[in-house]
Structure formats: structure tokens, C-alpha cells
Amino acid sequence: MVTLHDNLGSGNAYKVRLILAHLKRPFRRIEYDVTKGETRSAKFLTINPNGRIPALEFEDGRVLVESNAILFYLAAETDFLPSDAFSRAQVMQWMFFEQYSHEPNIAVARYWHHYIWDEVSTDAVRMSALDKKMEGGRDALTVMDNHLRGNTYFVNDAFSIADIALYAYTHVATEGGFDLTTFKNINMWLERVAAQSRHVPIIRDNFEQFG
Amino acid sequence: MVTLHDNLGSGNAYKVRLILAHLKRPFRRIEYDVTKGETRSAKFLTINPNGRIPALEFEDGRVLVESNAILFYLAAETDFLPSDAFSRAQVMQWMFFEQYSHEPNIAVARYWHHYIWDEVSTDAVRMSALDKKMEGGRDALTVMDNHLRGNTYFVNDAFSIADIALYAYTHVATEGGFDLTTFKNINMWLERVAAQSRHVPIIRDNFEQFG
Numbered sequence: 397m398v399t400l401h402d403n404l405g406s407g408n409a410y411k412v413r414l415i416l417a418h419l420k421r422p423f424r425r426i427e428y429d430v431t432k433g434e435t436r437s438a439k440f441l442t443i444n445p446n447g448r449i450p451a452l453e454f455e456d457g458r459v460l461v462e463s464n465a466i467l468f469y470l471a472a473e474t475d476f477l478p479s480d481a482f483s484r485a486q487v488m489q490w491m492f493f494e495q496y497s498h499e500p501n502i503a504v505a506r507y508w509h510h511y512i513w514d515e516v517s518t519d520a521v522r523m524s525a526l527d528k529k530m531e532g533g534r535d536a537l538t539v540m541d542n543h544l545r546g547n548t549y550f551v552n553d554a555f556s557i558a559d560i561a562l563y564a565y566t567h568v569a570t571e572g573g574f575d576l577t578t579f580k581n582i583n584m585w586l587e588r589v590a591a592q593s594r595h596v597p598i599i600r601d602n603f604e605q606f607g
Numbered sequence: 608m609v610t611l612h613d614n615l616g617s618g619n620a621y622k623v624r625l626i627l628a629h630l631k632r633p634f635r636r637i638e639y640d641v642t643k644g645e646t647r648s649a650k651f652l653t654i655n656p657n658g659r660i661p662a663l664e665f666e667d668g669r670v671l672v673e674s675n676a677i678l679f680y681l682a683a684e685t686d687f688l689p690s691d692a693f694s695r696a697q698v699m700q701w702m703f704f705e706q707y708s709h710e711p712n713i714a715v716a717r718y719w720h721h722y723i724w725d726e727v728s729t730d731a732v733r734m735s736a737l738d739k740k741m742e743g744g745r746d747a748l749t750v751m752d753n754h755l756r757g758n759t760y761f762v763n764d765a766f767s768i769a770d771i772a773l774y775a776y777t778h779v780a781t782e783g784g785f786d787l788t789t790f791k792n793i794n795m796w797l798e799r800v801a802a803q804s805r806h807v808p809i810i811r812d813n814f815e816q817f818g
Contacts (some may be wrong), residue, residue: 484683
């Protein structure tokens with residue numbers, strides 16, 4: 397059974413739990429408290445030298461990191477990754493968009509608002525950086541909403557790992573202070589993703605049910 | 608012939624020129640001045656709604672954006688992308704590392720130092736953000752240098768698009784104020800990449816020679 401080095405509140409880790417649920421693949425998980433620096437311990441750095449969860453450890457000891465690379469690996473040869481080359485590249489395009497233009501704004505704004513607000517709200521430099529993140533996050537949501545006008549999912553009107561990658565932090569963007577009400581197409585897409593038959597929520601205590 | 612929406616100084620655009628050179632694939636290019644907002648014009652936003660170069664436009668009008676997704680598409684079924692599933696996922700892992708932990712620090716520090724220094728150096732918030740980017744960039748370089756201890760390239764000791772993605776901004780990191788002298792393994796790897804037979808430098812005027 398694979399082991400997920402995990403954090404229940406993390407959208408990046410949630411992506412991996414979500415694809416594992418869709419694939420009906422059992423897994424064991426180890427929880428890390430990011431706010432206490434548990435992903436920077438000497439022991440964890442042997443698992444991921446870059447000091448970040450999620451990391452997926454296989455039965456033979458091999459480890460894969462970077463949430464979207466893990467999605468790519470687990471989705472290979474399944475319906476969650478298109479088989480034709482251009483569509484597959486479009487999935488990658490949206491996953492790189494997610495890690496570059498979306499997550500650094502929306503996930504970080506959520507982390508600051510939700511986990512370390514006392515620290516951020518008294519720091520003028522971070523408050524100024526937060527303004528830029530809110531603006532960048534709204535820009536990313538606008539790109540998504542426009543694309544979803546007339547598209548049910550991000551690539552080929554079929555649910556794929558591009559949707560999983562973008563769903564993770566979009567559906568909790570309100571926790572980062574973003575107002576989603578005006579993004580009508582995003583809201584309809586969020587409902588479609590959540591209506592998938594094996595969908596699981598971001599925080600779930602009873603992980604033994606998986607698989 | 609494909610058309611590259613390009614910027615000669617951009618490492619992200621250079622990645623695409625580099626893989627096209629390695630693949631001996633002719634292309635035409637259109638130059639955009641990022642500092643003048645040319646990638647945010649109404650016309651360009653119909654090519655990439657996210658307002659960024661590079662964008663690769665195919666003969667039939669289809670467009671692919673996100674430098675690493677373009678690398679992935681062009682390298683499919685070539686020696687620049689491993690054929691086995693796990694190695695391929697490791698290539699993706701390093702490309703996501705590049706876009707999340709490397710480029711936002713090293714490329715942005717270079718852009719600030721090299722292109723808009725007057726604006727940055729008089730802005731206390733940005734100068735403070737720059738300190739964090741320098742620290743994050745050194746962390747990313749340290750992860751790379753440690754990995755390259757005993758590895759000639761990033762995955763399977765074979766030159767791949769992971770190396771192209773990481774080479775783009777690493778080899779010009781000094782332009783962002785980074786000191787590369789202590790990263791011995793990175794320096795040897797930079798030499799190996801530059802010694803590849805069809806290697807081209809980041810700025811090259813005579814693009815007609817390609818192909």
C-alpha cells in the first residue's frame with residue numbers, strides 16, 4: 397500500500413487524496429503540521445529534500461513529490477488523463493497555470509488568512525504582498541471563469557486531473573478572502589466536480605473507508 | 608511552420624527555442640516587449656488569455672501556453688522525455704519544482720535586477736520581497752546541487768526536458784544577483800547542458816539558421 401505524507405488542510409495534499417479516491421486505491425497516510433515546521437525536519441528532508449508535502453511513497457521505497465507530478469503519474473493510462481498528445485499537453489498547461497498563476501496567490505492568501513493571520517496582519521510588507529496576491533488570484537479566477545464559459549471541464553469537456561488540480565484551492569478560495577459569487581461558470585464547475593461519484597471532501601477523518 | 612510568441616530575454620521562452628533547436632524544428636517567431644505590456648494587449652489576450660509568453664501557435668491555429676507544457680508536448684516520443692512512466696513523472700516533478708520553487712525566485716529576482724531595478728530599488732516592500740526571493744532561490748539551487756551530486760542530469764543520467772526547464776534560468780541566475788560559485792555540481796551540469804551538440808544560447812539574432 398502507498399503512503400501519503402499528508403496534511404489534511406493542504407489543497408496540494410488533497411489533490412492526491414482525491415485522485416486516490418477516484419481510483420479506488422487504498423493508502424496509508426502520515427500527517428504533518430506545516431505550521432510547526434514538521435516538513436523541514438531532518439527525517440522528512442530525506443523524503444523530500446525540498447521540504448514540502450505531499451510526498452507519495454511507494455511500496456518499494458521510491459518517492460514522488462510535487463502534487464501535480466503525482467497526479468500525472470497516478471492518472472497515467474486512466475480516464476483522468478486524455479490519451480491524445482495535444483489534449484494531454486492541455487492538461488499539463490492547466491496544471492502549470494495552477495502552480496504558477498493560481499496556487500501562489502489563492503493558496504498562500506488562504507494560508508495567511510486562515511493559519512497565520514495574527515502574524516500577517518501586523519506586518520506591513522506582508523499586507524502589501526497580500527494585496528498583490530488578491531489581485532493575482534482574481535486574475536487567475538477570471539481566466540478560469542472565461543474558459544469555463546461553454547466548457548463543462550477544463551479539457552475536452554471531460555473530468556481530468558486538470559480539474560482536480562484546479563478544484564483543490566478554488567473550492568476553498570473563500571477561506572483566502574476571495575469572493576466567488578460573481579464567477580458563475582466556476583460555481584457550476586465546482587458543483588460538477590463535487591458531484592463526481594467517488595468525490596471526497598478536503599478534510600475527512602475516516603480515511604480507513606478509502607479503497 | 609509553428610510560430611513562437613517570444614521574448615529573447617525570457618528564460619521561459621528560451622526553453623521553447625532550445626527544444627526546437629534540439630529537435631531541428633524550424634519556427635517563426637514574434638517578439639513581444641514584456642516591459643511595455645505587449646503581452647497584455649487585447650490582440651495577444653486572444654492568443655493567451657493569461658497574458659504571458661511563450662505561446663506556441665501551430666499551423667492549424669491551435670495554441671499551447673505554459674513553457675513546460677510546451678516542452679512536454681514537443682518532447683513526446685523523443686529522447687528528451689523518458690518512456691517509462693515513473694521516470695516521466697520524475698521529469699514532471701522537476702518541471703513543477705522549477706515553476707514553483709525556482710522560477711518565481713530566480714527569474715523574478717533577475718527581472719527586477721536586470722530590467723526594472725530603478726523601480727524596485729526605491730520600493731521598500733519590493734526590496735523586502737527581494738530578500739525572500741534571494742533566500743528562496745538559494746534554497747532551490749541547494750536542492751539542485753545536492754541532487755546533482757552523483758547525477759549527471761536530473762533524471763536517469765540522461766539529458767531531458769527537465770534539464771532544459773531548469774537550465775533556462777539557472778544559467779543566468781547571476782543576472783539576478785545569485786552567486787553560483789559555491790554550487791560545484793550545478794556548474795558541472797551547466798557545462799554538460801551547454802555542450803550538447805545542438806545547444807543554442809539564450810539570445811540569438813540569426814534565427815533563420817534554425818531547422
